[in-house]
Amino acid sequence: MPLLRLEVENFKSYRGKQVIGPFRSFNSVIGPNGSGKSNLMDAISFVLGVKSAQLRSGQLKDLIYRGRRLDPHAGNRPAAEDVEMHDDDAGDEQAVEAMATLGQTNAKRASVTAVYQDKDGAEYEFQRSITINGNSEYRVNGRAMSANAYNDRLKSFNILVKAKNFLVFQGDVEAVASQNPKELSRLVDQISGSLEYKEQYDAAKHANDRARENYTFISNKRRNMHSEVRHFKDQKNEADRFKRLQKERDASVIHHMLWQLFHISKHVGDLTKTIKQASERLPYLRGEVEEAEGNVEAARQKQGEAAQSILEQQRNLRKREKEAEKIQPDLDALDQSMAHSKNKIASSEDIIKLVKADIAKYEGSIAKYQRDHQNAKEAADKAAAEQARITAKRGLRLSENDLQQYHELKAEANLRARKERQQLEEFSMKIRSQKGALQTLQDKLKATEAQKVKLESEVQILSQRKHDVQEKSHKVQRELESARSAVHEMKAKKDSIKKRMDELNATLAQCLQNLVEAGHMQRESEKEARLRETIASLRRLYPGVQGRFTDLCKPTQRKYDTAIQTILGKNADAIIVATQQEAIECIDYLKRQRIGQATFIPLDTIQTKDINDRLRSIAPGARLAIDIIEFDSHLERAMRYACGNALVCDNMDIARNVVYEKRQQVKAVTLEGTIIHKSGLITGGQSGEASGPRWQDREVEGFKRQRDESMAELKSLAAEQHELNRTEQDTSSITRYEIERNSIDDELKEIDTRLKGVQSELKVVTQQLTGLGPQVTQAQTELQQLESQTTGIQQTVNTEDDRVFADFCARIGVSNIREYEDHQMQLMQLQNDARSEFELQMQRLNNAIKFEQSQLEAAKQRLRQNENAVEREQQKLKDRLDSQKELQTKLASIREEVQRIHEQIEQLKQDEAKTKKAFNLAKSTLNEAQAALDAATKEISNARLAIEKHANDRTAIYRRCRLEEIKLPLASGDLKKVPLGDDAEMELDFDEEDENGESSISVPDYGIKPNYSMLTAQDKRDGSTETGEELQAQIVAAANDLEQMIAPNAKMMDRMGDAENRLADAGAELEQASREVKRAQDEFLRLRKLRSDLYHRAFDHISSKVDEVYKDLTRSKAAPKGGNAYLDLQNDNEPYLDGVLYTAMPPTKSFRGIDQLSGGEKSVAALALLFAIHSYKPAPFFVLDEVDAALDAQNVARVAAYIRSRASPDFQFIVISLKAMLYEKSQALLGVMRNQDINSSRTLTLDLEQYA
Structure with missing residues (x-):
């Protein structure tokens, strides 16, 4: 672990010696405001060599712990006022002792020791201490050293004190977010190490400027001296002319020759000077041409790159549009499926409503029948009890003997007329059975009539439902026909566009093939292009x-x-x-x-x-x-x-x-x-x-024009086709309507099936009613027949009973035994009838209840089926909605990207137009430079031809002088060296150009130098033919001219020598100044390159890292790629002189300046930049003081995750934070608290890894 622990002694709010740590890879410092958290950061900064001005203290001695005066009468309770130590107290031992006497708890020295562990496990103790005098002492492993050596030792561990690459103070995040480009550039300059060379750079630049100024001054001085020397030379020439004029009196015959030779020499000199001047310009002009050619090639390359970028973006655009087109059919299919599900749900819900109504009706009927059944049961019990009471009150009571005799007589009577009694018993059973059957038929008839009423009502409801669905079907059919018509029109338009695009593509392919075959683009040279431009210019100027x-x-x-x-x-x-x-x-x-x-x-x-x-x-x-x-x-x-x-x-x-x-x-x-x-x-x-x-x-021009027109029209058609693809109502809408229609047809079929079933059931019920009426009538007739058949048999049985019970009846006082039995039976019958009437009613109610329950169960079954169908369709609808949302999100993302690519293409087209303009400008510059070079070359060529002509003329004069033995005054040489033959060739020696583009010219003069002393100044100035003709007339006037001339200055030669010596000295000074300029310039260029290299190395790293860090800090589920951030230089050559533009684009937001971001967005952007800067030459640990102050919970969580992901045994984070979402992710908590009793900060460390 890089930083193992921190030992502070009497530093700021920490009294005495305290050990803070051990530290883990990710440590969070927490505590209430005022507890001393930031003092802990100041302690780390202090021990690592940060200046006191950056530690919120004016002087180093202010960092020593200062307690509060204790009230001697109140134990350790602080007094109301603190004892204040002024600067005057520093070093005053008496004042210190006095304060100690008063109970003062101030310390005399403070120190902070950082225990550091390198990668090999070796530990180092860095200690910095201060005294009350403000002196500072540095130690490493107990050995004292200077501050520079201390900093160098820290630097060996990549802890850069000046760059502060190991800490971020409180408020630094907001400061970075609000910094202007110049301040950001200085930050990069500092972290790169380039700022360390600023003073040397400024001094070298100043020295370079001064050297150049000195060189310019000496150069001007030399130029003035050169003019003075030339002036003296002109005076010397004037003296020579004076001498020559003296000789002209004796040699007027040769005056004209001398005049000619002089002007020949003068012209040759002027032409030589012209050649020299033009040659001196050649390297510069060639450099201009080479530079212009380089610029043209660079501009051409940039133009090609811009065009290539446009093609790549257009390919990307087509790819994304195809992806969008692939998604749209899936969305349409989902829409169709969802519409079908919605229709099925609606249909099922309508049926559910009907079924629920039936269930409610059935449940109501059952409840009513059950209430009636209960009422009937209670009434039956009550009637039976009442009848029993009446029977007991009315009944004829027999004694035990009489009752025994009655049973004996009854048994005797049963032995008589057995056959009739048996027949009577059988008829009685048949009558009872027939009565039951008749009652059953009557009950069935009533139930069937009720069922018929119910079915008729259901038929009416289904018929109305069928009518509504049929109306809906007609409406969907009309919309389907309309959609088919629209799709047909759209398809026809698309086919027309496709046909035209095929034609244009064929034409374009042919044009391109023709252009390739012609090879026009490869064969058209720059000369041909210039000729075309020349003809175009002529046609504009001259209509003919x-x-x-x-x-x-x-x-x-x-x-x-x-x-x-x-x-x-x-x-x-x-x-x-x-x-x-x-x-x-x-x-x-x-x-x-x-x-x-x-x-x-x-x-x-x-x-x-x-x-x-x-x-x-x-x-x-x-x-x-x-x-x-x-x-x-x-x-x-x-x-x-x-x-x-x-x-x-x-x-x-x-x-x-x-x-x-x-x-x-x-x-x-x-x-x-x-x-x-x-x-x-x-x-x-x-x-x-x-x-x-x-x-x-001309054909190629036509092909090019046809190509451009075809490409323009193709682009227009492609845009129109793209718009049609975005807005057309394709076959998916037809399919949707067809599915909806099929769904309606299915619903209609279901209604028809249900209606037919109900109508069929109604028909059956009607048939049953038709058959039940005769059955009831027949049952009644059969019952009457059975009752008539029992009459005769009953009389026979009665006669036999009267014989047996005659005496018994007389004794009990009844006319016959049937009167007694009828009376008893009547009472019993009344009692039975009273109950059987209600039992029969209860039986009917039970049957009705069972029937209604069966109908209820069937209705519930239908309800469950439809509810299950609704649930299934709703689940399908939910799944399809999820799929639709996913596809819509994907489609929206693609469309956003398509829009962004469109914008990029437009920007690239603008850039291409700029590169094209730059290419044309560079090409124009090249043409101008080439024209200037050609003009200079042509000037040199013409001058050489003129020199050759003058040399031939001079040779002819020399040859004439030799042939005619003319005594030509010579300053040097001999005319005998001049060849007399006409076949002697005159050749001028033009040396090849040197590396500076200059060439030396050697004009053959045979070593002869004529003496021009006889020529006047006018002769030298005027070389016209008229002057030559007038020379003869001027011979006489030559003597007069000599008398009028002033004798030359005798001291002129001495003065000219002094001037030449001064000129030589000035030349030496100029060479020395030139060397000084080169030395200053080399040093300046070296420092400029050094600073630029350092700056660019850091900037390139930070620029590549900031986007990665920003993406990590802004990545979320909604924006898995995160945002974008990048840096731009305002000055590529010397970036430290200008600013750095920092741009951050949060996810899902368009481009805007960083000053237009919200506070949290600014903070995240600033943190990304700080983390990126720290990644360049990173220190082994990073201390952050409340960098999350302006962040919301989501961004705090991202920052915490980022820190946690990068914390490791080799790289350590110490974060001061008040937000639980950050410090709960750390590996160790360092709590800072305030001990008010002694006015001191204390720390507690909690290892969170044991709770992980």
Whole structure:
């Protein structure tokens, strides 16, 4: 671990000696405000050599712990006022002792020791202490050393005190966020180490400027001295002229020769000087040309890169648009499925409503029947009890003997008329059975009638539902037809666009193929381009300029290109003009502009020969050249002038036949370019590739124009097609309507099925009702028949009973035994009837309850089925909604990216336009530089030709003097060295140019130097022919001129010598100043390069790192890629002189200045920059003081995650924070608290890893 612990003693709010630590990889310092957290950071900064001004203290002694005066009468309780130590107290031992006497707790010295561990595990103790006098002491492992040595030792561990690469003070984040570009640049300058060389850099720059100023001063001084020397030389020449004029009186005959020789020498000197001056300009001009060529090539490369970037972005755009197009059908399919599910849900919910209504009705009926059943049961019990009471009150009571006798007599009576009794019993059973069956039929009839009413109501409801669904089906069908019509129109439009795009693509492909075949782009040279520009300029200035022959005529077939080019020859590039005057003006314009040379053919003055019509049919395969070219009629004279009667022959045999055998004196040219001249000489022969392309220039221009028009239209059509793809109602809408219609049809079928089922059930119920009526009637008839059949048998049984019970009846007082039994039976029957009536009612109610329960169960079953169907469709709908949201999010992201790419393409197009403009400007500059170089070269060439002419003239004068024995005054040399032969060649020696572009000229003068003392100043000034003619007349006046001249100054030569010596001294000074300039410049350039390299190294690292860090700090689920951040330099050459632009773009937000970001966004951006800066030459630990103060909870969590992810045993974080979301992620908590009793800060350390 880099920083193991910290030992503080009487530092700021920490009283006594305290050990703070141990530290982990990620440590958080927490505590209430005022507890001493920032003092802990100050302690770390102090021990690492930070100045006191940055530790919130004016002087070092202010860092020593100062307690409070203790009240001697209140124990350790502090007094109301603290004892204040002034600066005057420093070093005053008496004051210290006095305060100690008063109970003062101030310390006399303070120290902080940082225990550091390197990668090898070795520990180092860095200690810094201060005394009450303000003195500071530095120790490493107990050994004292200077502050510089201390800092160097820290620097060996990459702890840079000046750059403060190990800490961020409280408020530094907000300060970085609000810094201007210049301040950010200084921050990079400091962290890079470049700032350390600023003083040396400024001194070197100042020295360089002073050296240049000194050089300029000495140069001007030397120039003035040179003028003075030249002035003395002019005076010397004047003296020489004086002497020469004295001799002219004796040698007037040779005066004219001397005058000629003088002016020849003067012209040669002037021309030599001209050549020298022009040669001196050549390196500069060549450098300008090379620089311009480099700029043109760089501009061309940038233009190509810009075009390539546009193509790449356009490919990316098409790719993203295709992705969007692939997603749209999936979304449409989801829409269709969701619509289908919604329809099914709606249909099922409608059925659920009906079923719930049935359930409610069934449950209501069941509840009613159950209440009726309970009421009937209670009524039956009550009626039975009441009847029992009445029976007991009314009944005839028999004694035990009478009752026993009754049973004996009854048994005797049963033995009589057994057959009749048996028959009567059987009929009684049948009657009871028939009554039960009749009651059942009557109950069934009532239930069936109720069922019929219910089914009729359900039929009515389903019929209305069917009508509503049919109306909905008709509406969807109309919308479907409308969508089909719209899609058909859209498809027709798209087909039309596609057809046109196919045509344009075919045309474009053909154009490109033609351009490739023509090879125009590769063959068009810069000279050809300049010629075209020249012709364009001439056409703008002079309306009569028509153009070149090759631009104004065209062979009727491509196979004639080479032959026509050969016939035109030098006239191919000749320019046709309307009049001779315009031709002269054009030539004058070319001379003035120094553009070049050209041949002009004026239409009004050219002489042409008549066309020999016989040649048109001279031989098969031979044709007049003028007949196989196309041109405007007003250009016929020029075409006849250029072509004449020349013939174009298909092959060499036809050409030989025309010229040799038919003896036609015409120029015959084959298709390959071979020429048979009028004289019979055969020359030429070339491939079509050499000259053919000239005839393609106009076609190529047309191809280029057609290419550009096709590409522009294709771009427009592609944009229109893209817009159609974005807005069209494609087949997915039709499919959606069809699915909706199918869903409605399914619902309609379901309703029809249900309606048919209910109608069928109603029909069955109606049939049952029809059959139940006769059944009830028949049952009633059968019951009546059974009752009539029992009458006779009952009489027989009654007769036998009367015989047996006659005496018994008399005794008990009844007329017959049936009266007794009927009375008892009536009472019993009444009792039974009272109950059976209610039991029958309860039976009917039970049957009704069972029926309604069966209907209820069936309805519930249907309800569960429909509810399950709704639940299934709702789940499907939810799943599809999730899929739809995911696809919509993806599609929105793609569309945002498409929009961004569109914006980038527009920006790139603007950049391409700028690069194109820069290329044209660079090209224009190159042309100007090349023109200047050509002009200088031409000037040198003309001067050399003029020198050669003058040298020949001088040699002729020397030869004449020798031949005629003229005593030519000579300053040196001998005329005998001059050759007398005319065949002697005069050759001038022009040495090759040296590395500076200069050339030396050696003019042969045979070692002869004429004495020009006889020539006057006027003679020397005037070299005209008139002056030469007047020289004879001036011979007489020469003596008078001598008398009027002033004698030369005798001391002039001495003064000239002094001036020459001073000039030499000035030259030496100038050389010394030049060396000083070079030395100062080299030193300045070295420091500038050093600072620039250091700065760029740090900037490149920080620039590449800040985007990565910012992405980590802004990454989230909503924006998994995070934001973007980058740095730009305002000055690439010397970046430390100007600012650094910092741009941060939070996720999902567009570009804006950092000053327009919110407070939290600024803080995150500033933190990203601080972390990126720290990553350059990082210290082994990083101390952060409340950097999360302006962050919200989300950003605090991201910062905590970032720190936690980068904390390691080799890299340590110590963070002072008040936010739990940050310090809860740390590995160790360092709590700082305030001990109010002793007015001191204390620390507690908690290892959080044991709770992980």
